[in-house]
Amino acid sequence: MRHRTIPGSSGRVRPLRLLGDPALTGPCEEVTAFDGELTELIEDMYATMYAAEGVGLAANQIGVPLRVFVYDCPDDEDRRHLGHIVNPRLVEADGPVVRGPEGCLSVPGIEAGTPRHDHAVVEGLSVTGEPVTVTGTGFFARCLQHECDHLEGGLYLDHLTGLRRRRALRAAARAPWAAGTVPA
Numbered sequence: 001m002r003h004r005t006i007p008g009s010s011g012r013v014r015p016l017r018l019l020g021d022p023a024l025t026g027p028c029e030e031v032t033a034f035d036g037e038l039t040e041l042i043e044d045m046y047a048t049m050y051a052a053e054g055v056g057l058a059a060n061q062i063g064v065p066l067r068v069f070v071y072d073c074p075d076d077e078d079r080r081h082l083g084h085i086v087n088p089r090l091v092e093a094d095g096p097v098v099r100g101p102e103g104c105l106s107v108p109g110i111e112a113g114t115p116r117h118d119h120a121v122v123e124g125l126s127v128t129g130e131p132v133t134v135t136g137t138g139f140f141a142r143c144l145q146h147e148c149d150h151l152e153g154g155l156y157l158d159h160l161t162g163l164r165r166r167r168a169l170r171a172a173a174r175a176p177w178a179a180g181t182v183p184a
């Protein structure tokens with residue numbers, strides 16, 4: 001039997017940046033060096049995502065302003081999608097807009113019904129610089145759109161309006177981790 005490396009098993013769990021942290025608000029930079037440092041970053045991102053029981057993680061969520069995200073996420077048919085993508089571009093986001101529960105490791109403990117397209121396609125590169133295309137539907141399409149937003153300095157909260165938005169922001173401001181950093 002061939003030994004298969006489990007993603008993140010050699011990674012280090014890094015502290016998560018939370019809502020209010022400036023690392024989450026700016027657009028990230030393109031990766032230009034496909035080297036050992038990038039491999040280590042991706043390993044650390046898997047380790048951090050699994051430790052926090054998330055389904056996706058963008059590099060700026062651990063304070064690294066580079067265009068990379070990792071995911072281990074089911075779709076609505078319970079198919080598992082596991083991988084990473086470097087310099088992703090959301091090339092398609094279409095199909096019906098579905099409002100479904102969405103949360104974020106940078107806004108722990110809070111969830112809100114968020115509108116997202118049911119189908120998404122992301123093009124980018126692997127850790128070794130090979131072109132990759134990732135297609136998602138349902139909850140995984142939601143995850144792909146969510147992670148691409150992070151790399152532009154966005155959060156799912158930006159997609160909320162009215163009462164839903166006010167409720168989520170109020171809950172975030174009152175959360176034990178907020179410590180006065182989140183404007184109410």
Ligand SMILES: [Zn+2]
Nearest residue numbers: 103104105106
């Ligand atoms: Zn997130």
